[in-house]
Amino acid sequence: MNKKLNLNHSIKLLSIFVLIIASSCASRKDIVYFQDEPLNEDSQLENMSELSYKTNDILTIDVSSIEPAAVMPFNLSPVSYANTNNSSSLNANGNLLRQTYLVDPNGNIEFPVLGTLSVGGLTRTQATEMLKEKLREYVKDAIVNIRLINFTVTVLGEVNRPGTYTIQDERISLSEALGLAGDLTIYGKRDNVFLIREVDGKKKYAKLDLTSINVVNSPVYYLTQNDVIYVEPNKAQVRQSTYNQNTSVIISAVATLATITAILINSN
Structure with a gap:
């Protein structure tokens, strides 16, 4: 009877510990930027064949x-x-x-x-x-x-060198901007690259699929000053992201608790 009680108690401890670990995992909602802005027809951007001057240029x-x-x-x-x-x-x-x-x-x-x-x-x-x-x-x-002289673009998310880049010329493509940022990491979601652009004082948005050759024909393929590009992490990266990144400590704690459980069971 005592053996059974000890076993049940140990299982409960393990269950609680597993729940704690699971609760530390970051969900997509916790990780991905710009999730709550719905895209609609009003958000579509026109082709910028030549940049135009804006406030604060x-x-x-x-x-x-x-x-x-x-x-x-x-x-x-x-x-x-x-x-x-x-x-x-x-x-x-x-x-x-x-x-x-x-x-x-x-x-x-x-x-x-x-x-x-x-x-x-x-x-x-x-x-x-x-x-x-x-x-x-x-x-x-x-x-x-x-x-x-202050033509900048900002590249965020799953790229190797995120940051804000000053462009010497007055024309740069999406591919060139991603090249400045060291290209996407292996965890970047290539079919859902997000672009934010200010037009007439209003923020507008577009999403681009880098896996399609047709991306070069997109009206937003050539960037304008102050554009922001965000590369969303894929599901694998979201799953790996946790609030507690000390995996070795977690593994050690699980092993210790399993050892204690085995001792309790064998002692009865």
Whole structure:
């Protein structure tokens, strides 16, 4: 009788321990990002053949001409700071920092001589033509070069190097962005890559299937500034994820408890 009671008691202890271990396992709800946003027709994104300027974009604008003196008033001078011991006032070549233009919440920049210019929503080509038109009153055959210097994309989830990446060019594909992040890990869900993009102040979403060649024809295959890419973990990775990652301790505890159970049983 005592043997049976000890056995039942040991089984209960083992059951409780197994439940504790099971409860430490992370579910998909605990692990996967962006789960509760339903995708609908309003969330579909259009093809961005050329990026357009948005609020908080930082631009450099250079105006040149065969008459350098004529364009001097339209170019911001490089800046320095009172204490030039601060290396942040120098660029990689040791030169003074260039001044830049910040696109304000209304899509405007303040340009020398010309005043307030609306560039929000314009592509680089459109903004260049607009500036050339306004400069014709002052400069003959002005050359305008505009660059976006804070074009970043963020790659999260099951990639080898998640992070935010600054893009030197003004065009990057989904494949190139994933390449910067070291490609997907073996645990990345390749048929469900999530993209978040802000359009006209609203967040929009898309999901992409990297296992299909047709992904290159997707309207969101080419990214725009501030896009966020998230690679969801597959089921195997979710199952392996636990709040307590010390597997060796768990195995040791189970073995110890099994030994105690065997001793209790054999002692009666």
